[in-house]
Amino acid sequence: MSTDTNADTDADAESTSNCGASSSESTSEASTDRSSSCGASSGSDDSSSSKCGASSNSSSSSSCGASSSDDDSSNEKEVGSTVDDFDADPGKLSAVGLGPGHPEGMTDRAKSALLEAEHIVGYTTYIDLIPDEITEEADELYDTPMCGEVSRTEEAIDRALAGNDVAIVGSGDPNVYALGGLALEILESKGATASMVDFEAVPGVPAAQSCAARLGAPLVNDTVSISLSDHLVPMPEIESRLHSAAKESFTITIYNPWSRKRRENFEKACEILLAHRDEDTPVGIVHGAGREDEQVMITELGELEELGEDEIIDMTTTIVVGNEDTYVWDDRMVTPRGYETKYDY
Numbered sequence: 001m002s003t004d005t006n007a008d009t010d011a012d013a014e015s016t017s018n019c020g021a022s023s024s025e026s027t028s029e030a031s032t033d034r035s036s037s038c039g040a041s042s043g044s045d046d047s048s049s050s051k052c053g054a055s056s057n058s059s060s061s062s063s064c065g066a067s068s069s070d071d072d073s074s075n076e077k078e079v080g081s082t083v084d085d086f087d088a089d090p091g092k093l094s095a096v097g098l099g100p101g102h103p104e105g106m107t108d109r110a111k112s113a114l115l116e117a118e119h120i121v122g123y124t125t126y127i128d129l130i131p132d133e134i135t136e137e138a139d140e141l142y143d144t145p146m147c148g149e150v151s152r153t154e155e156a157i158d159r160a161l162a163g164n165d166v167a168i169v170g171s172g173d174p175n176v177y178a179l180g181g182l183a184l185e186i187l188e189s190k191g192a193t194a195s196m197v198d199f200e201a202v203p204g205v206p207a208a209q210s211c212a213a214r215l216g217a218p219l220v221n222d223t224v225s226i227s228l229s230d231h232l233v234p235m236p237e238i239e240s241r242l243h244s245a246a247k248e249s250f251t252i253t254i255y256n257p258w259s260r261k262r263r264e265n266f267e268k269a270c271e272i273l274l275a276h277r278d279e280d281t282p283v284g285i286v287h288g289a290g291r292e293d294e295q296v297m298i299t300e301l302g303e304l305e306e307l308g309e310d311e312i313i314d315m316t317t318t319i320v321v322g323n324e325d326t327y328v329w330d331d332r333m334v335t336p337r338g339y340e341t342k343y344d345y
């Protein structure tokens with residue numbers, strides 16, 4: 001049976017799984033010890049040298065960001081401080097995509113962006129994915145357990161507004177169901193102009209591509225990605241998007257496929273896909289691409305719903321549903337691009 005302890009958590013992924021619940025990952029000794037907050041006593045000799053916190057009244061806050069809670073169930077909506085609360089020249093803010101999870105899967109640019117950052121901010125699991133030789137170079141690491149993506153992003157922004165060069169990290173790419181957009185939205189809501197902070201989105205390999213690579217070549221034609229997380233998008237809207245994608249000839253990648261609380265979303269998704277596609281449509285399932293617990297399976301659409309209860313499908317899984325041309329050849333999922341219609345080979 002799947003559990004949610006591995007829930008992958010950028011943006012909308014995390015909150016409906018077990019936000020607010022104690023996570024085994026979040027209490028690891030390493031991550032707890034490293035975690036430091038701006039203005040809070042961190043036990044780090046360096047803490048006094050970091051430029052944290054707004055100039056005015058945020059000193060009593062345990063973090064740079066003045067948002068109150070790191071629990072997503074609070075529906076964090078308030079921005080705690082505005083740009084006017086900071087005297088410093090803003091530092092650089094980078095949203096860095098770590099790729100699938102192993103160091104070789106990180107781009108060189110991502111590694112150098114992290115090495116350039118004075119502070120690295122992220123969900124504990126992602127901070128743990130960064131090689132030690134990189135985290136050791138940072139002045140401060142700020143990691144929080146599952147959920148709290150808004151307060152965590154605001155923390156990163158406030159640290160940058162306070163004059164630090166900050167990297168906020170996430171899996172895959174910062175533009176794929178991730179925090180890149182949220183960072184810019186929060187900056188805007190704090191009264192910043194787009195040019196006030198030197199913001200860079202540093203691309204990483206998205207899960208769809210990492211997972212496709214494990215399956216063969218299933219994504220070489222038109223593709224649609226759909227997240228089954230109804231944390232930010234209501235389920236009826238997700239259903240409507242799935243219908244549209246499934247009745248066209250797109251390959252479909254499904255993010256955030258299953259959690260205990262989303263079991264019904266997954267079942268509904270399988271039902272919709274089967275309404276438009278044959279039962280024997282090839283489906284690739286990749287759990288934890290590039291991570292120690294990676295699992296890969298190629299099956300058929302008619303079998304998918306039952307696999308929802310299997311450990312291969314959880315919140316660290318991406319599912320690739322083939323189009324009508326996709327076939328399986330020797331354990332490889334192949335979606336023709338169309339060359340065969342123009343060339344003899």
Ligand SMILES: C[S@@+](CC[C@H](N)C(=O)[O-])C[C@H]1O[C@@H](n2cnc3c(N)ncnc32)[C@H](O)[C@@H]1O
Pocket residue numbers: 008009010011012013014100101170171172173174175176177178205206207208210211254255256257286287288289290291314315316317318319
């Ligand atoms: C909030 S999204 C983040 C996506 C990420 N920004 C990206 O570019 O891949 C989290 C979802 O990405 C997928 N995912 C992330 N890492 C994965 C991995 N290593 N293997 C398989 N799927 C992964 C899962 O579907 C998970 O629920």
